[in-house]
Each structure stands twice: as C-alpha cells, then as structure tokens.
Amino acid sequence: MNMSTVNTARLLITCEDRPGIVQAVSSFLYHQGANITALDQYATEAQGGRYFMRVEFELDHLETRQDALIDTFQKNVAEKYAMQWHLSCVRDIKKVGILVSKVDHALLELLWRHARGSLPCEITQVISNHEDLRESVENFGIPFTVVPVNKDNKVEAYARIDELMQGNDLLVLARYMQILNEDFVNKWPMKIINIHHSFLPAFVGANPYKQAYEKGVKLIGATAHYVTADLDQGPIIEQDVERVSHDCTVEQLREMGEDVERNVLARAVKWHLEDRIIVDGNKTVVFQ
Incomplete structure (x- = not known):
C-alpha cells in the first residue's frame, strides 16, 4: 500500500x-x-x-x-x-474478476496495465469458457479457470461462475462471448462492465464489424457499459471512435476496432476503480 x-x-x-x-x-x-x-x-x-x-x-x-x-x-x-x-x-483495494472467451486483446490490455500498476486493483482470477488463453493469463501469475457454457448447462455454469467470483467488487467482460442470464446479472447490480465492439446503440448483437462494413460506415467505435438484464442496454460509461475509409476490409475494421476496444474498456474499468462513476437511471455521470 x-x-x-x-x-x-x-x-x-x-x-x-x-x-x-x-x-x-x-x-x-x-x-x-x-x-x-x-x-x-x-x-x-x-x-x-x-x-x-x-x-x-x-x-x-x-x-x-x-x-x-x-x-x-x-x-x-x-x-x-x-x-x-x-x-x-483508497486503502481498500478493489478485487476484480475477468470473464473472457477466445479473443485476447481486451484481456491482455487489462493484465498489462495491472502489471504496470496503472489499474488500482487486485485481479483475483480469469474465468473462460475455453482453454485457449490459459498460458497467456498464467504468465501474469493470475489464476485461470475454465467453466464450459453451452445451451444445456447455462444455469449450472453461471451458478458456478457466481460461486467462483464471490468476494470480488467488480466483474469485467473482456470479450466474453456468452449472454449472461438474468439471475446472474441481478446478483451483480452495476458491478459488471462489458466492452461492446461497436458504437452503441448501433450494430448490437453479433458481427458488428461485418454489419458496419455492409453499411459503409465512416466511423467505427466501441462502448463500455454496465451490464443489465437487457442485452447491450446498460448505462454507458465510455465510448470512442476511429475514422475509417471506404476501402477498409472487414478484417481491417476489426483490427482498428480492437485498438479502440482495449482502450475504452481500460478507461472504464479504471474510472470505476477510482470511484469516478455515478449511475443515474440508464445514464452515468463520469468525473474524469
């Protein structure tokens, strides 16, 4: 301390x-x-x-x-x-648990910043529904647990995740590609932050970069928000955009978008840890 x-x-x-x-x-x-x-x-x-x-x-x-x-x-x-x-x-360091699937850029940004001391928290563990990122996480000295999730075991899986995450002050969805059930979300009110790989409220749901490409957008963005039972509708904490060209491919949009995502999520998590956010209904007041 x-x-x-x-x-x-x-x-x-x-x-x-x-x-x-x-x-x-x-x-x-x-x-x-x-x-x-x-x-x-x-x-x-x-x-x-x-x-x-x-x-x-x-x-x-x-x-x-x-x-x-x-x-x-x-x-x-x-x-x-x-x-x-x-x-x-400030002496009461907040404890953070992270949920992730296979994509690593948002997760690694958080782990890197934490290792450098710029995220004032204790990252207690990372839980994934896949094995892919075990080595990357354990290289930072952080426990990694796999809890498989499928259409037949969601109730049991989320009960297990909730059990494992007890004692944390915040959960971060660093590109966790599963929809949390309502019971789980209700146990963590305004204590789950998600990074959505588009500039909400546009392009909700799956494949936002493909949707953006098909619309011929000139800006792509990312949104960090608190998670509620309504998918991608929770109070927005932070957003950012990047200007793109008509000749960008879907893969180029995705690569540029991932840079935006990692920074937007890191800022949102840091502001939460520093008690800079007040939730007011479906909005937030963020003192930067």
Missing part, C-alpha cells in the same frame, strides 16, 4: 439540487480535520435538477475514524439533503 493513500477517501453523492450542499459537505469535512484534494460536481438543471458530487479528501487516522465519520455524515448532512451516498477508502 502506498503510504500517501492510506488516509485518502472518496465520497460520491447524489441528491436533488438545493442551495447549500457544497457548503454543508465541505464544512463537515473541515470540522473533521480533513483536507479536500479534489471536488467535482454536476447539476442537471440550473435550478431544481439532480445534483452529483465526487469529493476526494485526506484525513489523518482514517482507518480508526471511518465508522464514526460515516455515522456522523449520515446524521448531520446526508439526512438533511436526502442524499444517496457512498464513502470508499
């Missing part, structure tokens, strides 16, 4: 916009002896909209004061403004 982050915490807040929220939060932290190091805010309307805030602060002896801090904030600030809020401490 980096000693400079032992006493760092982040506060995410959502509520109806009212005068005095910033003052109430900052005053509370001041009187606790905390030093605010970052503060981002957003309101949907000039008056009477929804309000969102992310505050990062330093507080000496945070570990021993955390419970009292949470209780006092709830009673003195959160109840007054009817806040939905969450406090996380």
